[in-house]
Amino acid sequence: MAQRPSLAEIRERTYKRRDAWWTVWLVDPLASRLVWLVAPWRWVTPNLLSLGAFALGLGAAACFWQAEYPWLLAGALLFHLGFVLDCMDGKIARLNGTGSLFGSWLDYVFDRLRVVTCSLALFGGQWNHTGETYWLWLATAVIFLDMFRYLNALQMQKVKLTMKENLTAAAEAAGKPMEYAEETDDEAPLDEEASKIDVHGDFRARFRGFLSFRNFLLRQRIRAHVFSGIEFMMFVFIVGPVIGQLVAVTIVSGVLLLAFESLLVYKLWTTTRTYHRRLAVL
Incomplete structure (x- = not known):
């Protein structure tokens, strides 16, 4: 068995520099301690943990399908x-x-299969229990929004890399090699540095109050x-079932997700406009 690392070492080497607030506040404190527990056991591989996460997702879906509140609580716990x-x-x-x-x-x-399965189980179970067709529309909306969010992220990353x-x-080619100012969500300074190619300054300049x-x-x-x-999934599959407000939480979560995705799209639009100006003068 390998030597067990300290919690401080685990935090330093495994925590992401930036993460979702749900992960930072509600997941990392527990996950880091579980990593401390199993890290010396080399048979506990990332792929095995991914399989375990999916299995718990299937268990959550089975609970969600029952539609009654105690089962919804159990499903929310398994999903978390x-x-x-x-x-x-x-x-x-x-x-x-x-x-x-x-x-x-x-x-x-x-991850994507877990969302689809739990969506069909959570809202399909309510439809099976009540016969109300709006539950099927909610399931469709959740699956669509999750798909849009991750497809959008992949395409944005492709555009930024290009x-x-x-x-x-x-x-x-112009004989002016400069460092590209990476998007650090904004750890970059407001004032552009002559030694860097910065395409994010326009967006930051327009939203100084947010800094x-x-x-x-x-x-x-x-x-x-x-x-x-992440927050969208946690609210739909944990907060909604726990407080017994599936419809309201799902709708509010969907609106918030679309609002923040729209902000990202706007940010990408301003960045591409700046990119074309920078490219024209190089």
Whole structure:
């Protein structure tokens, strides 16, 4: 059995620099201690934890289908525990160096399948219990929003990578090699540095009032994208069932997710406009 790392070492080596507030406040404190417990056992691999998270998701779905409140509570608990395991797989991979490209694919696919399965079970169970068809519309909306959120994130990352590659290549071709200012959600200074290619300054300049709130979040290790896909899932599959307000929580969560995704789209739009100006002068 390998030597057990300290909790401080686990936090330093496995915590993301920025993460969702749900993860930072409600998951990492438990997940880090569980990682401390299982880290010496090398048979506890990231892929095994991903499989365990998916199995707990299936258990949550089975509980959600029963539709009655005690079962909804059990489903919410299993869903949360599944998310804890889902966070542990990345921590174990970073701590023990056991991550893999296949593991990344497995984790991503299982996450999406868990959302689809639990959506159909949670709202389908209510439809089966009440006969009201609006439950099926809610299930469709949740699956669509989750799909949109993650497809949008993948495409945004692709666009940002293309901008970085093109600007860096253009600067080198012009004999003005400069460092590309990475998007650090805004740890970059408001004033552009001559030694850097910065395409994010226009957005920051338009939202200066948001900077103090953003900086507070960053000090807590929380990203400025306050209501992301993680919070959306946790509210739909945990908060809604626990407080017994599935419809209201799902609708409010969907509106908040769309609002923050719209802000990201607007941010990307302003960034691409700045990108074209920077590219024209290099």
